[in-house]
């Protein structure tokens with residue numbers, strides 16, 4: 001699993017805080033990444049103690065971890081709604097997020113968007129006054145060049161994400177490629193999100209605008225929970 005940002009203790013405090021919001025009988029969206037992994041492990045311990053939940057994973061990684069932890073799984077074909085989704089972020093400003101550092105943002109957006117409550121788990125290194133992290137954009141392989149041209153026309157600088165420990169690009173769980181698009185400070189995340197969505201061949205982008213309900217920002221001593 002990739003690790004980014006702050007301390008593992010801060011991530012643990014964030015993940016465990018969000019897991020406490022899960023109640024008996026709930027369907028839980030299981031995000032991806034090193035911070036959400038702490039929430040999934042906490043849920044696993046709660047299941048061991050008798051909690052009845054079903055998880056909807058957002059990636060190969062979160063499915064595998066949830067299975068290891070003994071969390072019963074389901075999917076969006078089976079359940080009509082999700083009570084709570086818990087997911088990380090690469091950067092947040094207010095309630096707006098950039099996600100997709102693990103290339104899982106397409107499925108994450110489906111699951112997080114279907115949840116009644118979306119809880120974001122982060123450490124302090126993820127906070128920003130304004131979003132400026134490169135925006136991951138998942139693209140159909142055949143559209144890599146044309147999408148990159150369109151991103152440049154929007155004023156961005158796209159870079160095809162390379163794999164680590166494999167030659168060539170990252171291939172997502174959906175069989176697509178990722179362009180990391182640098183825009184500097186993003187003045188209007190909502191407008192940029194709409195621009196990305198209008199580009200043919202874009203499967204999903206990592207701007208999550210106005211979707212979050214609570215930010216659980218862990219630190220080494222505890223957690224700060226804020227409604228957004």
Ligand SMILES: O=C[C@H](O)[C@H](O)[C@H](O)COP(=O)(O)O
Pocket residue numbers: 002003004005031032033034035036087088089090099100101102103104105108
């Ligand atoms: O694609 C990955 C996800 O959007 C992650 O939730 C995001 O990258 C944050 O991951 P982490 O908690 O490991 O920093």
